Amino acid sequence: MPKTAQPAPPLPEPLRVPVADSHTHLDMQDSGVEEALAAAASVGVTTVVQVGCDLERSRWAAETAAAHASVHAAVALHPNEAPRVPDLDAALAGIEELAALPQVLAVGETGLDYFRTGEDGVAAQQRSFRAHVEIAKRLDKALVIHDRDAHEDVLRLLDEEGAPERTVFHCYSGDAAMAEVCAAKGYFMSFAGNVTFKNAQPLRDALAVAPPELVLVETDAPFLTPAPYRGRPNAPYLVPVTLRAMAETKGMSEDVLAEHIAKNTARAFGY
Numbered sequence: 001m002p003k004t005a006q007p008a009p010p011l012p013e014p015l016r017v018p019v020a021d022s023h024t025h026l027d028m029q030d031s032g033v034e035e036a037l038a039a040a041a042s043v044g045v046t047t048v049v050q051v052g053c054d055l056e057r058s059r060w061a062a063e064t065a066a067a068h069a070s071v072h073a074a075v076a077l078h079p080n081e082a083p084r085v086p087d088l089d090a091a092l093a094g095i096e097e098l099a100a101l102p103q104v105l106a107v108g109e110t111g112l113d114y115f116r117t118g119e120d121g122v123a124a125q126q127r128s129f130r131a132h133v134e135i136a137k138r139l140d141k142a143l144v145i146h147d148r149d150a151h152e153d154v155l156r157l158l159d160e161e162g163a164p165e166r167t168v169f170h171c172y173s174g175d176a177a178m179a180e181v182c183a184a185k186g187y188f189m190s191f192a193g194n195v196t197f198k199n200a201q202p203l204r205d206a207l208a209v210a211p212p213e214l215v216l217v218e219t220d221a222p223f224l225t226p227a228p229y230r231g232r233p234n235a236p237y238l239v240p241v242t243l244r245a246m247a248e249t250k251g252m253s254e255d256v257l258a259e260h261i262a263k264n265t266a267r268a269f270g271y
């Protein structure tokens with residue numbers, strides 16, 4: 001568990017319309033699961049999607065979702081994990097087994113991450129990504145995509161494989177032009193705390209053109225704590241901070257955006 005010297009941000013004002021944190025990593029946060037869920041629920045974040053990044057943590061995600069009605073699971077080998085797995089096929093078989101469980105609503109996060117990956121890693125990532133797309137389609141689960149510095153290849157591989165009916169770009173990081181491509185294809189775009197960062201105008205431009213019917217919110221906690229709390233630990237209870245900034249960008253009332261997001265998340269994950 002990462003320990004942070006900085007104190008946790010205060011509870012924000014509760015949302016009047018409850019929403020889901022569409023992407024979180026409770027297993028990497030300082031507080032216990034119960035405590036994190038209670039804090040989130042107290043500010044109107046009544047559902048979370050717990051995302052596993054390797055086989056073991058995907059199993060944990062499935063177990064946690066089985067134990068808590070407000071938690072849904074997503075299971076996958078993270079793109080940075082794919083090149084490190086000793087036996088990729090065996091690991092993928094394990095993911096498929098977990099993905100078939102009823103409390104597992106999505107396959108992800110999968111995709112491509114070219115930020116720190118050499119050519120060998122890219123081949124393994126692409127193979128893993130294609131396999132995850134197939135698993136999602138076979139089992140009729142949502143697909144959760146991690147796309148870092150790999151927009152073109154992610155979109156191309158989705159076209160080549162045929163995207164699942166419900167596809168979510170987690171921590172959406174494309175520009176406005178890409179948001180229009182995603183919108184045309186019906187891909188959901190999930191925005192994280194980085195949409196609040198000062199230097200993130202291109203991301204806000206993307207959010208501005210994203211149709212309200214395809215927008216989700218997430219924390220990706222413990223990462224990407226929204227402003228003004230950058231550098232402090234993130235957790236699902238901070239969703240309202242990001243959602244309020246998003247409402248401002250979209251020129252919508254907080255309640256109307258929250259209503260959209262609540263419906264969109266349920267539609268994306270099928271709950």
Ligand SMILES: [Zn+2]
Binds near residue numbers: 109147
């Ligand atoms: Zn990610």
Ligand SMILES: [Zn+2]
Binds near residue numbers: 051
């Ligand atoms: Zn993540």
